[in-house]
Amino acid sequence: MWSVVLPVKPFSSAKSRLAAGLGPWRRELAHAFFLDTLRAVRATTGVRTVVVVTSDPLAATQARTMGAAVCPDTPGLGLNAAVRAGAARAAALNPRGPVAVLTADLPGLRPQELAEVLAQALRHRRTFVPDHTGTGTTVLTSLVPAALSPSFGAGSARSHAASGAFSIGPAADSGLRLDVDTPEDLVLATRRGVGSFTTAVLRLREALDPTAGPAHDVAASASS
Numbered sequence: 132m133w134s135v136v137l138p139v140k141p142f143s144s145a146k147s148r149l150a151a152g153l154g155p156w157r158r159e160l161a162h163a164f165f166l167d168t169l170r171a172v173r174a175t176t177g178v179r180t181v182v183v184v185t186s187d188p189l190a191a192t193q194a195r196t197m198g199a200a201v202c203p204d205t206p207g208l209g210l211n212a213a214v215r216a217g218a219a220r221a222a223a224l225n226p227r228g229p230v231a232v233l234t235a236d237l238p239g240l241r242p243q244e245l246a247e248v249l250a251q252a253l254r255h256r257r258t259f260v261p262d263h264t265g266t267g268t269t270v271l272t273s274l275v276p277a278a279l280s281p282s283f284g285a286g287s288a289r290s291h292a293a294s295g296a297f298s299i300g301p302a303a304d305s306g307l308r309l310d311v312d313t314p315e316d317l318v319l320a321t322r323r324g325v326g327s328f329t330t331a332v333l334r335l336r337e338a339l340d341p342t343a344g345p346a347h348d349v350a351a352s353a354s355s
C-alpha cells in the first residue's frame with residue numbers, strides 16, 4: 132500500500148505564474164488545486180498514507196480534516212527539501228510502503244488515473260510522470276522512500292530520467308499530467324474537467340468580478 136507525499140507552498144506565494152491573468156484569484160485557485168488534488172489522492176485505491184508537507188496553517192488544518200498527516204516545511208529550503216522531509220515521514224508512518232510524490236496543482240486528477248500509474252510503478256525501482264509539456268514532473272515514485280532522490284525544478288523530467296527513473300506516460304491530457312502553472316494550462320484543465328473546489332472558485336470569480344470572463348477567457352486576458 133502506497134504512501135503519497137503532497138508538497139504545498141503557502142497559498143499567498145504560490146502559483147505566481149497565474150497572477151497575470153487572474154490577479155487576486157491566483158491565491159484562491161492555488162488553494163482549490165490543493166484541495167482537489169488531495170481529495171482525488173484520498174479516493175485512490177492502493178493509497179494508505181498521505182503526507183502533506185506545508186508551512187501554511189490553513190493547508191495543514193484542512194489536510195488533517197481530510198485524513199492526511201502533516202509534515203512541517205521549513206520555509207526557504209525549497210521544494211526538494213520539502214519532498215525529502217515528506218518521504219521520511221511517509222517511511223516512518225508506512226515502513227514497508229513505496230512512496231509517490233505528487234505536485235499539488237493537479238485539479239483535474241481522477242483517482243483511477245493515479246491508481247493505474249501506481250500499479251505500473253510497482254514494477255520499477257523509481258518512476259516519474261512527465262507533465263503535459265514533457266519538461267516538468269508531476270509524479271515521482273520509489274519503492275524505497277530513502278532512495279527517492281527528487282530533482283524537481285526547471286527541466287525536472289530530464290533530470291529524473293538521467294537519474295535512472297523509468298518514465299510512465301499516461302495520455303498527455305490525463306489529469307495526472309495537467310499541472311496548472313499558467314493561464315493556458317488552466318484553460319486546458321477546465322476544458323477537460325476540474326474538481327469541484329476549482330470549479331467553485333472559477334464560478335465565484337465570474338459571479339463577483341464583472342470584468343472576469345469564463346475560465347476559457349483567462350489565457351486571452353493574460354496575453355492582452
Ligand SMILES: Nc1nc2c(ncn2[C@@H]2O[C@H](COP(=O)(O)OP(=O)(O)OP(=O)(O)O)[C@@H](O)[C@H]2O)c(=O)[nH]1
Nearest residue numbers: 138139140145146147148184204209210213234235
Ligand atoms: N512544501 C513546499 N511545497 C512547494 C515548495 N515549492 C513548490 N511547492 C509545491 O510544489 C508543487 C509544484 O510547484 P510549482 O508548480 O513550481 O508551483 P509554485 O511554486 O506555486 O508556482 P510558481 O510560483 O508559478 O513557480 C506545488 O504543489 C507547490 O505548492 C516549497 O518550497 N515547499
Ligand SMILES: C=C(OP(=O)(O)O)C(=O)O
Nearest residue numbers: 267268283284285287312
Ligand atoms: C517543480 C516543477 O514544477 P513546475 O515546472 O510546474 O514549476 C517540476 O516540474 O519539477
